[in-house]
Amino acid sequence: MTVRADILFAADLHGHRPFYEQALALARSLGARALLFGGDLAPHADPPAQSAFFQAYFLPLLREYRSEPGAAEVHYILGNDDWRASLPPLLQAGVTGMHHAHLAVRPLAAGGWIAGLASVPATPFLMKDWERWEDGLSEMTRWEGYRSEPDGTLRPFDFTGCEKAESIAGDLAEIARVEGTPRDPLVCLFHAPPHGTALDQIRGGFHVGSREIRAFLLRRRPLLALHGHIHESPEVSGRYVDRVGETLCVNPGQRLGEKLHAVWFDMADVPGTLTHSIYGRAGR
Numbered sequence: 001m002t003v004r005a006d007i008l009f010a011a012d013l014h015g016h017r018p019f020y021e022q023a024l025a026l027a028r029s030l031g032a033r034a035l036l037f038g039g040d041l042a043p044h045a046d047p048p049a050q051s052a053f054f055q056a057y058f059l060p061l062l063r064e065y066r067s068e069p070g071a072a073e074v075h076y077i078l079g080n081d082d083w084r085a086s087l088p089p090l091l092q093a094g095v096t097g098m099h100h101a102h103l104a105v106r107p108l109a110a111g112g113w114i115a116g117l118a119s120v121p122a123t124p125f126l127m128k129d130w131e132r133w134e135d136g137l138s139e140m141t142r143w144e145g146y147r148s149e150p151d152g153t154l155r156p157f158d159f160t161g162c163e164k165a166e167s168i169a170g171d172l173a174e175i176a177r178v179e180g181t182p183r184d185p186l187v188c189l190f191h192a193p194p195h196g197t198a199l200d201q202i203r204g205g206f207h208v209g210s211r212e213i214r215a216f217l218l219r220r221r222p223l224l225a226l227h228g229h230i231h232e233s234p235e236v237s238g239r240y241v242d243r244v245g246e247t248l249c250v251n252p253g254q255r256l257g258e259k260l261h262a263v264w265f266d267m268a269d270v271p272g273t274l275t276h277s278i279y280g281r282a283g284r
């Protein structure tokens with residue numbers, strides 16, 4: 001039986017080339033109309049090494065894929081492990097049908113709309129380009145780290161004294177502003193998962209997702225929210241799907257092993273068609 005699906009989604013590929021090859025092969029075999037990448041696309045490295053990955057591998061691969069007849073449109077965000085300095089070359093590459101989704105709301109070829117958010121609540125890590133304030137941050141949060149300049153140099157950055165100047169709530173308000181009147185059905189492509197779900201658990205079952213994203217989903221009620229960031233959560237919780245209010249939420253996880261964690265579905269029946277590359281059907 002040939003399986004077909006409108007949309008293919010994966011996050012946290014972290015520059016793993018076999019994962020990109022698997023994602024494109026899956027998009028071809030499913031006949032996907034949209035391929036969504038949910039952040040943490042580059043290898044964990046300094047800005048020049050990430051830039052080299054995008055220039056020498058990612059962009060040529062995607063440019064070639066997009067030239068194929070029937071290729072899916074691509075929507076992507078970066079994640080907290082991708083330096084912001086990597087973004088301008090991606091935007092300037094001019095690959096047709098490849099769209100940066102952060103703080104944007106765009107139509108999907110498969111029907112509906114997509115809204116993107118790369119921002120994550122501040123973490124214990126050093127890369128601070130996409131980190132933002134929200135209430136309830138863990139005691140493990142590190143306030144100092146680095147942000148990247150457009151030329152790829154790093155400058156020390158410290159949230160102390162300007163903690164609330166940039167917030168997840170502020171970014172979500174920007175998405176609402178860009179959207180204007182509600183565009184439904186809406187698919188959210190948000191790197192950070194909502195707090196207190198099966199999708200935001202680290203080892204020990206502690207929840208580290210975003211409270212503001214959870215509140216946004218309850219308020220805005222999108223059809224679907226696609227997340228990454230907490231690679232181990234589906235393994236820890238035993239589920240890759242959860243609900244926040246009426247919104248179906250998904251974090252496929254990523255083990256950085258041999259096989260890509262990804263999900264695919266049809267827009268007309270997301271709960272009935274949602275399938276994981278390793279864990280299988282979500283079920284009705």
Ligand SMILES: [Fe+2]
Binds near residue numbers: 039081229
């Ligand atoms: Fe990641």
